[in-house]
Amino acid sequence: MADGTTIPVGMTPARSNAGGSSSMKRFANRKSTTAFLLCLPLILLVGCFVVYPAFYAIYLSMLNKKMTAFVGLGNFAFLLKRHTFQLVIFQSCLFAITAVVLKAFFGFILAHLMHNIPGTTQKIWRGLLLVPWVIPLALSTLTWWWMFDPSYSAFNWILNQFGLDNVPWLGVGWIARLCTITVNVWFGTPFFMIMYLAALKSVPEQLYEAASIDGANARQKLFFVTLPMMRNIISITVLFSLIVTFADFDIVRILTSGGPQDQTHVFATYAFQIGIQSGDIPLGAADSLFMFPILAFAAFFVLRGVTQRTKEIAA
């Protein structure tokens, strides 16, 4: 057999005396070899461009700017002492937490509204509501930028119609922060809506009927039937969105580039500025590694939720 040479190491040789069994063994060997070969491109891709860079980032973050000497945790300590970086930590957390809470809230409301209306028209409404999510984020953020433009602002025009003063949308720290959050909520809410809508549809109708017979009102149905049934999906979606929002780059980069006075920088945009634009690669790597603890925390619980969910489905 020509393919006998590709049997993976560690495979126990066939010990059985029966000829049929040994050929079965060989078949099994061949099967797992094929299986491994089919996975090989995936393993290579992920190994070379995800796993290796992740470890390489740790190594990079411990070098000095010219990458000639090992400085240990010096870069991390340097960043933590910097006022700008403290602002980055604050803004990243503010941005991610506020945006995720708002997205979850609006997504939940929208999913309920959608669930109320009949299926045929639902598709049209869903299509309209998904538009923000379909347009590439980098492009729609350009439109937001243009709407926030200081001198030709479309929003300021509306404010002026009501006799209000111009608002420097992206020119003042707190307003700019709120603007970045607004764009993220606008973009991300449709995703929550479709996830929650799917979860709502999977709640069996009998549960609501049983609750009605027991005299539950709408609020009680929401808290004692809908929410417990959706608990898993809600947590998976929220944690997943937390990861994506926390690591967001496009919105802040295009809308403010971190300004005014570095007040809207998040980890990703700050890493880009110091790592790519200023050429201090180790410092940039250190900056983006600060994201790791919160990402690992969220990823752990997402994974747990998904495994639980899979088991529930299988049961």
Add this chain to the structure above:
Amino acid sequence: MSATTADSHVFRKTSLHRQRLWALWGSYAALAVFVVIFLVPPFYTIVTSLKSSAEISAQSGSPWMVNHPTLDNFWYLITYPNFQTYYLNSAMITVVTVAVSMTISVMAAFSLSRMGFWGSQTLSTGVFLTYLVPPSLLFIPLFQIVGWMGLINNIWCLALLYPTLAVPFCTWIMIGYFSSIPKELDEAALIDGASYVQILLKIFIPVAMPGIIAATIFAFTVAWGAFLYPLAYLYTSNQMVLTVGIISDLIRGDVFQWGKIMAACLLASLPPIVIYAFLMDYYVAGLTAGATKG
């Protein structure tokens, strides 16, 4: 509110009916408000793209209206060589990414869901975890790695990097779809003497077509809209893709040609919008597959 009694059966029915109707119209009204708010930016993109630069800078009247609609911006872009390059680059990289990602993930998903080998369970979990690693965590070490390969400012570096964003989730979707195919189907084929490759090509891919469509759309979305990698690794206009090309080309210093920028955004958003308009159901089904089963 008094509790309805058993004798007023008719009253109860109509009141419930009225309640339902109110809930329905209330939902429509609330949804309409949301839709209007959500569609403000796309609407404003269209409005601006139809204006000439003179009309935009004149600032007379409402910015939300077009007084002299013109297609000049679109015509300028279509005949503008740089914009053509960006569009072609985007299309080329997207096609390559989708083809590569789908090949890798379909093969891996078939192997992980049906054949299995030592460590395949761990690999499935690992693939899902990879999906949770954001590009903003890896772009700095990747900058070095792309540099070693001599691919800085070379559009083909994207063809290597985009699949890392698409493959984990595509594999995850496909594992789900492949696992839902009854085992009897491939056992029957095995007994008939089919090889694994034949089973994959003749049974699994046709049966799991909805999943393949969903995964393809995901790969397309990722490749068409990615922003960080091209921004970090490409800097001359002949190598750029749409997302970064529009920003770096149409914004020169302090001069913002907003009419053209908005027209370019519109043209660049067209392919995703068209694809979603036709295939949204597949995508939503694929995305929520884990959530709705059972």
